[in-house]
Amino acid sequence: MKEQFYKYIENLQDTITSKLEEVDGLAKFEEDLWRRKEGGGGRTRVIENGNVFEKGGVNISAVHGELPEVLRKQFKVKEGNFFACGLSLVLHPINPFVPTVHANWRYFEMYDDTGNIVTQWFGGGQDLTPYYLFDEDATHFHSVCKSACDKHNPEFYPKFKKVCDEYFWNTHREEARGIGGLFFDYLKETDEYTIKERFNFVTEIGSSFLESYIPIVNKRKNSSFLKEHKDWQEIRRGRYVEFNLVHDRGTLFGLKTNGRIESILMSLPPIVQWKYNHQPKENSEEDRLLKILASPKDWV
Secondary structure, three states: OHHHHHHHHHHHHHHHHHHHHHHHOOOOOEEEEEEOOOOEEEEEEEEEOOOOEEEEEEEEEEEEEEOOHHHHHHHOOOOOEEEEEEEEEEEEEOOOOOOEEEEEEEEEEEEOOOOOEEEEEEEEEEEEEOOOOOHHHHHHHHHHHHHHHHOOOOOHHHHHHHHHHHHOEEOOOOEEOOOEEEEEEEEOOOOOOOHHHHHHHHHHHHHOHHHHHHHHHHHHOOOOOOHHHHHHHHHHHHHHHHHHHHOOHHHHHHHHOOOOHHHHHHHOOOOOOOOOOOOOOOOOHHHHHHHHHOOOOOOO
16 A cells, blocks of 8 residues: 555656646746655655745655654653655745645555554544635636545545644644645444445545645736735745644654755745734735635535
8 A cells, every 4th residue: 555655646746747837838847856764655745936936845755763852751651663765845925925735645554563553543634725806717617626635435524624723723823824635544444344435435625726826826827916915925834834833743743754855845935924913905905815714614
């Protein structure tokens, strides 16, 4: 299963980066191959200063070795070995009318001292962070997520949408990071689902990503904007940074497992503002966004 899923994310990385280069029309992804001294490594691809994307990364990794102490405590074991692989992407567009997007699909195995698999699971999801809210874009993104889920179980979309809304929540701000999407973790083999069926579901979601995001980019990338729109984007990017550094499990996992810092912090936007007690004008588009982010909304 680990070989099958790693092959899938290798191919998916190629597919996504090729399409993003086509959409950008100027910048190309720079590839950086790296090794982890404890075992494994990855293939980081970063795009910067393009026509469309100010900064973005589409990374894959596969790491293995002895369970770090933080995971031994989490799993309540004294020792053990693990394997983890996944694809993680974040895209920060130049135009403030194009939303930031994040996605991640991953697989984990843990072994006993004889090398047998003790536990294995899939996780992942994708979510959209707009700076200016166009309802039809939100509906499109969620509709694609729902369609991919519905091919496997009609209960998946409402369940994983709710988990996403709860997870991408800046508790210290009492607001959502964005308008959500899907988030799922610990998808294991059960009486109802084999591990192969879990694989089929997660790869269905991963393969639907471009359909969920690229039409929005193409619709908004040439919109004219003013400095005040860019300022608002950069202020909101600050909230994105706050979430990633304070709450995000993936970021914290990487930092606590001696992960590669450049790849972990790739998700951070290049230019950000923090203005003291900034409040948008009442009934403005910026104010409307904040009101939506205060309470998760059903988009489909």
